[in-house]
Amino acid sequence: MLLLTCPNCGLSVEETELAPGGQAHLKRFGPESTDEQFEEYMFLRDNAKGVHFERWRHAYGCGKWFFAARDTSSLQVYGTYCAQTTEPPADILALIAKGRSA
């Protein structure tokens, strides 16, 4: 079973306590956006085989969103981080480069 550490409340929780929220760091282009930009935000996904940055919500816990870096081909979790960011933090990227989990 997938175990993730919620960065908001610090608990290591099983996936049954979590709600998956799809790819992280999507950019919403706002009211003046073109059809292409809206399609990119709404539908197009990296669907990466390998490192995937994704959103999770600690639904049956603190209820807050957070982000996780996980490998979709090995199920290795590199780490989780705060959702109030537009890109993965440097320490997570360093762990991914080394192939280590947090």
Added chain:
Amino acid sequence: MRRFSAFAIAREALRNHEGWGRTWARRPPGKRYDVIIVGAGGHGLATAYYLGKNHGITNVAILEKGWLGGGNTGRNTTIIRSNYLQDPSAAIYEKARSLYEGLSQELNYNIMFSPRGVIMLAQTHHEVRGYKRTAHANSLQGVTTEWIGPQRVKQLCPIMNIEGPRYPVLGGLWQARGGTARHDAVAWGYARACTDMGMDIIQKCEVTGIAQSGGKVTGVQTTQGDIACGKLGLVTAGHSGVLAQMAGFRLPLESVALQALVSEPIKPCMDVVVMANTVHGYMSQSDKGEMVIGGGTDGYNNYTQRGSFQHIEETLRALVETFPMISRLKMLRQWGGIVDVTGDRSPILSKTPVDGLFVNCGWGTGGFKAIPGSGWGMAELMAKGHSPLTAAFGMERFREGRFIDESVAAGVAH
């Protein structure tokens, strides 16, 4: 190709069955093909077959990373039905279902199509309204389905507990012409027919790159060398996103794990397929006597062909309530496959930004039933550039807001 017949069986019985030969040929890849299909599962092989049969294109190679039919074609629960809500879906799934009816004869290969009937249970009042609407839509589309009450459900499937208590059976959407088929045989039968037309099926040949020149596809790089082609069809289900990335575009898909399991074999107890979408489980009995059980997908991206244990527990918990007699059954095997799910739960059969490159993907949790229709439409699309069967399934529909919304109609498992 040696035809199968009663005479052939008698002849081979007299000479120790030494004359059957291989079902499909194994040849090294050639230098160039008119059409290359990536993915030798049901959809890829059916596409190749109808390219040859309907359009006379036989200089075709089908490349497969693993072994033939070893992906989702060998991992599904073999259900065939066409009771979809939207017109484009009903058209392509009904085409597939009607082709399945004659497929054993056409391929001269027994795919064991068993039109035993499919019931989709309504266990909430919302579902009752939804399935009545689907039954009306189906009668306009020329798909024979009917709304049946709980007593008729009980009559068709006596092992079912229709009383509830939590989710009583309020009726069902019954498609008498739906059923099951032997999934491996569908792939093997198409492969045999493709070989017979002179096509090359190349296994253990993983595509590692897609060659383009001036916005047009020119070939593929593979683990068995470079192969040139005129047109390229990507029919790779869960790995469609990976191949699209090689070609330089993205698809509106996400790949997730879907699991199924079978019980120990028991005596015949159920001669229909039952799907219960509210509680997330479906079940049929195979010819060997095993109860074949499927459930819902995981919610997160995954390429490992392994799923989360709690979904098996959820599925079985739900089915035990509706089928109390299975509570003491032992489960024999469990497995997972990677399904590619789109936003509207409908497939993508489409041209792409790359000239000469076509995709057939997004069948999500319900691709097996569509194999002949999907191959028929995809072959026409690749040969002529347009097919009435696939016209509504273009990948631009997401940008243009023309969804074929089956997420309400088919909901979860299908």
